[in-house]
Amino acid sequence: MKVGFIGAGKVALAMGNYWLSKGVAILGYSSRNMDSAQKHAVLTNTRAFTSPAALAEEATLIMITTSDDAILSVAETLAGFSLPWEQKIVCHMSGAHSSQLLSSLSDKGATICSFHPMISFGTVPMSGFNLDKAFFTFEGTGQRLKDIESFLHFLGHRYELIDPDQKVLYHTAACVLSNYFVTLLNTGMQMLKRSGISQENMMDCLKPLIEKTWENVLKTGPESAMTGPISRGDARTIQLHLESLLKEGRSDWLEIYKTMGKATVELAVQAGRIDPETADNLYKELQ
Template identity: 40%
Template sequence: MKIGFIGAGKVGTSFGIYLKNQGFEIYGYFSKTFSSAEKSAKLTGSKAVLDETDLVKSTDILFITTSDDAITKVCDDLVERNVLSEGKILVHMSGASSSNILKRAKKSGCFIYSMHPLQAFADIEKAVDDLKGTYFSIEGDKEKLHVLEDMLKKLGNPYFKLTAEQKSIYHVTACVVSNYLVTLMDYGLYLFDTIGIDKREGYKALLPLIEGTIKNINGLGTKDALTGPIVRGDVGTVKKHIEELKNLEHLGTVKQNIGVLDFYKIMGVKTLELAKKKDENKDFEELKNILKEVE
């Protein structure tokens, strides 16, 4: 089974290396810039091609690993050039979209799928290593879905089978726990910065707390891992937090559309909802009123 990639960025290159390391045959890469295709081809022991036609005709599975916005255009271009053959397996690796964005290829007799690794691809070497324990999602035509399942089983990766309708919520979840976690960290480090603690040094100081929290979530689940003043019902501490954040805003240090106090309250309300699940008998009404109070 020969595999080809249109798109030689971090995702396509990392996944290609990972496949090659596990014994799969990578035929080659096509990219907007030939130098990118050459680089990925060298790393995977494959070839760089100047024309997608060669790639399409010489492979059994074709992965489109371009930017999300370019996937449909790439697919439509292949259809319009009449280079797709009946029975070809066409897979995109976007987490945001279902296989439906390849629907024109389906009309050409192709089987269409989305396959998404639930991890970040900031660095190729780290991504390849991380792929060993990564969950995937797969979604698309029933006829050849077993081919992708067999691939993931050979790789040793666990996976979810989704419907096209489920793909958006799947991606929302990934964005919240990954992208929004970065934003949450930036918020906390900003607060450290206001009292003179360097953000890099602050991160090092907070890292044991972060790692401990992640371990608790893994071992106990989110509800039982929750600690802090809100779940304790510590009204005085929350009031003090709010007063301090008000002072920051009054000093004019906050330039965001949503200020540090608003952000604290939004997160506080969501945390309160979780706290109620942990202790259904505790009266959180006063905290609820404080956190929902309109300035």
């Protein structure tokens, strides 16, 4: 399978570099910014294409790795080219959007899909994304959809075919698990700093707690991994926490604490850690 990328951002570079390491034939990159395409081509020892049409003509798997807002217009532009679309697969890598953004290409006979690794790309170097460990989801339509499954098998990935109507919820979950997790950590760090933990010692303070918590979740799941006052039904400690946050005058901290606290009460009930009466008392404290 010959792969070409339309869009030359960090995702395209990371995916191209990773697939090359797996022996995939990467043709190169096309971008509105020719400098970006040339830079990516140099970094991956591939080619910079002068137009999407030139790339699409040679590629059998066309990866659209533009911003989400540009996917539809790129697809419609491609659909205007006279190519043997029934022989081609066109995928985008948006986590939030389904393959229906590519319907203009499906109408031409192309196999279309959305293809997404459940991993955070962040700003680390392309060698640091650990794509070999990523879980992939995909969905789409067309006679060559099985080729995408074969491709994932070739790469050695675990994957799941996802309902296109649930892609937004899937991406919302990814956002909560990654983006909002970072925000939650930042909020906790702000509280620690206010409590007297120095910036110099912050990561040493955090690391064992976060690593052990995550280790427990991976080993046993959230229900068994949960600890803390709510899992024990300790309403007095919750009261003290709330009083402390009120004293600080940070309504944003208080709102986060209450929202997370209510969700934790629900988890504790689900896990059989506390009875309904204890849960009701905790809910009242967290109103």
